[in-house]
Amino acid sequence: MTVSMSFAPLRATPLRQYALRFALGGLVTVATGLIAQHFGPVIGGLFLAFPAIFPASATLIARGEVHRKHEQGMHGEMRGRRAAALDAAGTVLGAMALAAFAATVWLALPDHSPALVLGGAGALWLLLSVALWWLRKRHWLAGGARA
Amino acid sequence: MAQEWLDLGFRFVVGGVFVSLFAMLGDIVRPKSFAGLFGGAPSVALATLLLTLRQQGAHYASIEARSMIIGALAMLVYAWVASRVLWSGRTSVSLVALSGLILWLGVAFGGWLLVLRPLS
Numbered sequence: 001m002t003v004s005m006s007f008a009p010l011r012a013t014p015l016r017q018y019a020l021r022f023a024l025g026g027l028v029t030v031a032t033g034l035i036a037q038h039f040g041p042v043i044g045g046l047f048l049a050f051p052a053i054f055p056a057s058a059t060l061i062a063r064g065e066v067h068r069k070h071e072q073g074m075h076g077e078m079r080g081r082r083a084a085a086l087d088a089a090g091t092v093l094g095a096m097a098l099a100a101f102a103a104t105v106w107l108a109l110p111d112h113s114p115a116l117v118l119g120g121a122g123a124l125w126l127l128l129s130v131a132l133w134w135l136r137k138r139h140w141l142a143g144g145a146r147a
Numbered sequence: 148m149a150q151e152w153l154d155l156g157f158r159f160v161v162g163g164v165f166v167s168l169f170a171m172l173g174d175i176v177r178p179k180s181f182a183g184l185f186g187g188a189p190s191v192a193l194a195t196l197l198l199t200l201r202q203q204g205a206h207y208a209s210i211e212a213r214s215m216i217i218g219a220l221a222m223l224v225y226a227w228v229a230s231r232v233l234w235s236g237r238t239s240v241s242l243v244a245l246s247g248l249i250l251w252l253g254v255a256f257g258g259w260l261l262v263l264r265p266l267s
Contacts, residue, residue, distance in 0.1 A: 003181050009174045021170045022163035029162020029194045030155055036199070041207050042263050045214025046255045048192040049222050053170045055244035057186055058229070061179065062240040081233045083179055084240045088230035090183020095223035098187045102215035105196065109209040114200045122189065129184045136180075 013060070021056050028052040049098055054091055058084040093136065097129035158198055165194040187222060217258035225251040 028050050036044025062080035069076025104121040173185030192215060199208045225247045232243050 004177050005175050006177065007175055010171060013174060018167065022167045025166020025170075025190065025194075026159035026163035028166070028191050029198075030158050032191060032195050033155075033158050033198065036211065041199075041203075041210040042214050042267055043259065045211030046218040046221070046259060048189075048195055048211060048215040049218030049255075050191060051186065051222050051225055051248065051251060052166050052191050053173070053188070054186040054226065054229075055241070055248070057170060057173060058233075058244045059241045081236075081238075081240055084244075085230045085233035086179040087183035087186065088226045088233060090180040091186035091226035092183075092223055092230060094184040094187020095219050095226055096187075097184075098189055098192075098222065099216050099219035101189050101192065102212050102219055105192075105212035106209055106216065109205045109212065114205060114208075118193065118196060122193065125189055129187065133181055133184060 012064075017056070017060055021053065024052055024056060049095070049102065051091070054088070058087050061087050090133065093132040094125075094129050096132055097125045100128050101125040154202075158194075161198060162191060162194040165190045183226075186226065187219075214259070214263055217262060218255050220258060221251045221254035224254045 028047070032044055032047040032050070035047055062084045065080040065083045066076040069079055101121045101124060104124055105117055108117045108120070169185050169188040169190040172188075173182045176182050176185075192212075196208050196211065199211060228250060229243050229247050232238060233240060236243075
């Protein structure tokens with residue numbers, strides 16, 4: 001199983017889905033700012049890791065699978081749920097790397113350039129999440145849990 | 148007042164752009180478990196921290212980042228439970244994804260109560 005890229009899903013995604021994600025992202029960011037303003041940065045900071053993308057993405061993935069199966073005259077509900085479950089399994093690894101991103105920003109921000117810290121923490125998130133995914137895939141190929 | 152609304156509008160656009168970009172990255176990569184990594188991407192965090200740094204400074208942003216560690220662990224629990232329930236259960240994806248947000252809130256505020264509140 002190798003990582004691949006295809007731009008076809010971007011054309012297949014309905015415009016309202018893009019609008020929904022944009023609105024959700026905007027609303028969560030506004031809400032995070034207002035919460036921090038009213039309750040302080042300790043409470044506000046919790047919402048920096050609010051799962052803003054996952055509900056919309058998982059629903060979209062499941063609908064896509066169900067639609068594909070329906071076109072072949074089959075029920076695709078179970079396949080849709082399992083595709084969303086695999087997406088969630090990836091998000092578990094992304095969330096582990098997100099905790100490392102947050103710890104890096106927390107520890108490095110007071111003494112270093114903000115641009116360097118955010119850039120470095122972003123790069124760390126990417127490297128760590130890909131490394132965790134690769135390790136999990138190796139474990140699975142060796143006879144462990146599902147992908 | 149007008150400046151406040153302008154700030155909120157700017158925050159909305161920046162957050163929308165960051166979340167949309169990471170979601171699109173998740174759309175174009177395969178397999179699905181790899182694409183799922185982007186569900187845990189620091190999209191809201193990058194947008195918020197950039198704006199916070201501009202308005203409140205590094206110390207304030209650093210305190211937010213410390214709390215974010217608890218938020219990220221809450222996201223880990225949320226995604227793990229969602230993955231298990233969706234793989235073996237019959238509950239609809241939207242119901243699991245949306246009701247899981249209550250779990251996220253519970254774990255995040257539990258972490259605040261147990262870890263962050265005694266530090267403040």
